Amino acid sequence: MTSSVSAEARTIRIGSRKSQLALVQTHWVRDRLQESYPDRKFEIHTMSTQGDKILDVALAKIGDKGLFTKELEVGMLAGETDFAVHSLKDLPTNLPEGLMLGCVTERENPADALVVHEKHKDKQLETLPEGAVVGTSSLRRLAQLRHHYPHLEFKDIRGNLNTRLAKLDEGNYDAIILAVAGLQRLGMGDRIHQAIPAEVSLHAVGQGALGIECREGDTEILELLKAIEDVPTTQRCLAERAFLRSLEGGCQVPIGVNTSIEGDRLTLTGMVASIDGQQLVKDTVSGNTADAETLGVTLANRLREQGATEILEVIFREIAR
Structure with missing residues (x-):
């Protein structure tokens, strides 16, 4: 009996970047969870990431593997925090071993x-x-x-x-x-x-949504996070992230998307462009929401057939210089 009481009383520690926007987002998550679980205690722990510290170099030149997330991930893996709140567009599509995308919140306007x-x-x-x-x-x-x-x-x-x-x-x-x-x-x-309309500028993968990253297999945290999960946003973002992952592109590469859901049908538009804007390939796929990630892969393959791989190879060479 004592063990279950102590487990219920455990303080949940939330990792966040120190920027004003990050804190607004993290406080929003904490407040929604506090409303759902008034008897639980939630605590915010802040830290600066590499992306917050290096402000005199273009983002693409720094490289984007965990640019705004790595320090938060180290804290989770060390057991210092239980989950971290990210702008989903900053969260790499391949996460460190032992961590997972535990929840996606309802999307704001992604434009x-x-x-x-x-x-x-x-x-x-x-x-x-x-x-x-x-x-x-x-x-x-x-x-x-x-x-x-x-x-x-x-x-x-x-x-x-x-x-x-x-x-x-x-x-x-x-x-x-x-x-x-x-x-x-x-x-x-x-x-x-x-x-800016989508016809002119397709938004970043995950833009407008918050992604909650946590330890794999942490059933207590995953259960708590269900209170703030938004299923349609999750389906849209899983399709977008699968598209980005399949193209092996990162947050700082010219890859844009747009998604919508009507009933159980998800439509995903994606594009890849050269940095000078001279080349731009774009296509759209639709299918069942249950097949969100498959749709992302399908769209990536279509754009490859239209020259996306060659465009990205040139970009990676330019960035590496």
Whole structure:
């Protein structure tokens, strides 16, 4: 009897990055779990990741295997924390041995957002003047926007969300591209000048959703996480992650997706583009939601037939330089 009481009373330790957005997301997860389990105690442990510390190098140049996740994963494997909250788009598709994706939460709007300097408040992405400087740290956004708007100039931008907005407002950029979900979660939805349509910019794999990573076989934690799991978002993200994994692409490669579910039918669109935007291959598959991961693999194979492998090989060589 005593052992079951002590097990129920165990404090659940949640790992999180220290950034403002990461903490907002982690507090949201903790609060939802606290509502579902009022008798349990949840504690947040924060740490800085490599991606938080290196701010003067383009993300693609650092490499992305666990760029924003490795330190959190070490903490879980060492038993210091029980699970970690990630922006799912930052979580690699191949996880370290002993860890698993335990839960995916309901997705916010996964679209990319155009945020403009005050002087361009009457413009949209398609009406920005020739030579306008657009800031983005994402090769995926860069490749697609170069493909559609070759007359614009693109410049790398790093730092947390507030830092990027400050650089924009100071006039270093005419516009910057951020995630709609991140701005909304931080209460900055009023800065979204335009949600960029999927026809122009397919979003990142997992964008807008939170991924909870935990130890494999930790039945207690997996049971707790069911309270915040969203099944349709999970199905969509499993398809997207299988697509990315099959192409052997990472978070920093120009691979974009879009998914939707109607009834039990899942539709997945994916694209691969060269960094200069000159080459872009894109296709769509549909099938049963129960076959989400198979659909992702099928779409990856289709894009390979259209030249995706060759495009990615060139990109990996460019990044490695």
